[in-house]
Amino acid sequence: MKTIYLIACLTFIFTSCKNEASQEKEAELSKTTVGIETEKKELTEADKIAIASGFGNWDAVSQIDFTFNVNRQGQNVAKRSWSWKPKTDDVTMTLGDQVISYNRASLDSIPPGTDEGFINDKFWLLAPYQLVWDEGTNISVQDTATAPISQKKTKKLTIVYGNEGGYTPGDAYDFYYDADDYIIDEWVFRKSNAPEPFMMTTFSDYQRFGGLHISKSHTDKQGDLKIYFTDIKVVK
Numbered sequence: 514m515k516t517i518y519l520i521a522c523l524t525f526i527f528t529s530c531k532n533e534a535s536q537e538k539e540a541e542l543s544k545t546t547v548g549i550e551t552e553k554k555e556l557t558e559a560d561k562i563a564i565a566s567g568f569g570n571w572d573a574v575s576q577i578d579f580t581f582n583v584n585r586q587g588q589n590v591a592k593r594s595w596s597w598k599p600k601t602d603d604v605t606m607t608l609g610d611q612v613i614s615y616n617r618a619s620l621d622s623i624p625p626g627t628d629e630g631f632i633n634d635k636f637w638l639l640a641p642y643q644l645v646w647d648e649g650t651n652i653s654v655q656d657t658a659t660a661p662i663s664q665k666k667t668k669k670l671t672i673v674y675g676n677e678g679g680y681t682p683g684d685a686y687d688f689y690y691d692a693d694d695y696i697i698d699e700w701v702f703r704k705s706n707a708p709e710p711f712m713m714t715t716f717s718d719y720q721r722f723g724g725l726h727i728s729k730s731h732t733d734k735q736g737d738l739k740i741y742f743t744d745i746k747v748v749k
Contacts, residue, residue: 558670559672562688562695562697563642563645564695565694565696566727567725567727576597576746576747576748577746578597578746580594580742581634581742582743586737593608593634595607595631595635603617606631629680640700644672650672652670653671654668654670661701662699663699665689667689668689670687671686684703685707687700688700698715699716700714700716717729717730718730723747723749725747727742727745730742
């Protein structure tokens with residue numbers, strides 16, 4: 514019971530993130546040489562953002578490990594580690610001294626909240642890729658916008674999830690990114706597509722891992738909340 518309670522609490526703290534429906538699309542795209550680029554189609558804004566963050570190297574990834582951390586007012590309040598093999602969808606979670614391994618094709622035997630936690634943490638880590646992986650979404654682009662934290666002039670891409678499917682349907686995310694390099698600077702999470710932000714954070718501390726360009730740190734406007742990644746490892 515203690516493990517289940519902890520997982521449920523963590524899932525609540527880490528906000529909602531997507532999307533179980535993307536599983537099949539991730540597998541399909543990972544079979545191509547460069548994913549979206551091999552189709553020789555006109556690139557969308559979502560495609561360009563994903564490519565700028567190294568999506569062309571994703572098909573070579575056989576395993577990715579990472580630890581998801583949450584700091585509030587300088588204190589670490591949550592931490593969980595993941596090892597994911599995207600080609601087989603095998604997942605291992607380490608939470609304290611608890612280790613849970615499962616395959617995402619069979620979720621019946623794992624504690625409630627486990628896979629929801631994985632989807633959430635993976636979304637934070639690989640948000641640029643989720644823009645092209647996730648299905649059942651509506652995407653719109655605004656050429657001129659003001660980033661809410663830095664007040665910089667940027668472009669804005671809004672993705673709204675459908676009202677069915679996934680763990681938290683109907684949510685919306687506003688991505689603020691540079692018009693020249695297509696790198697995400699900030700984002701806003703709007704629960705159930707509400708007009709007011711539920712959470713907003715920066716995308717910073719970018720680093721390359723096996724060709725993947727990953728933001729390791731996300732901080733809110735006040736600096737009280739920091740969501741960050743450690744122990745990132747990409748195996749090809």
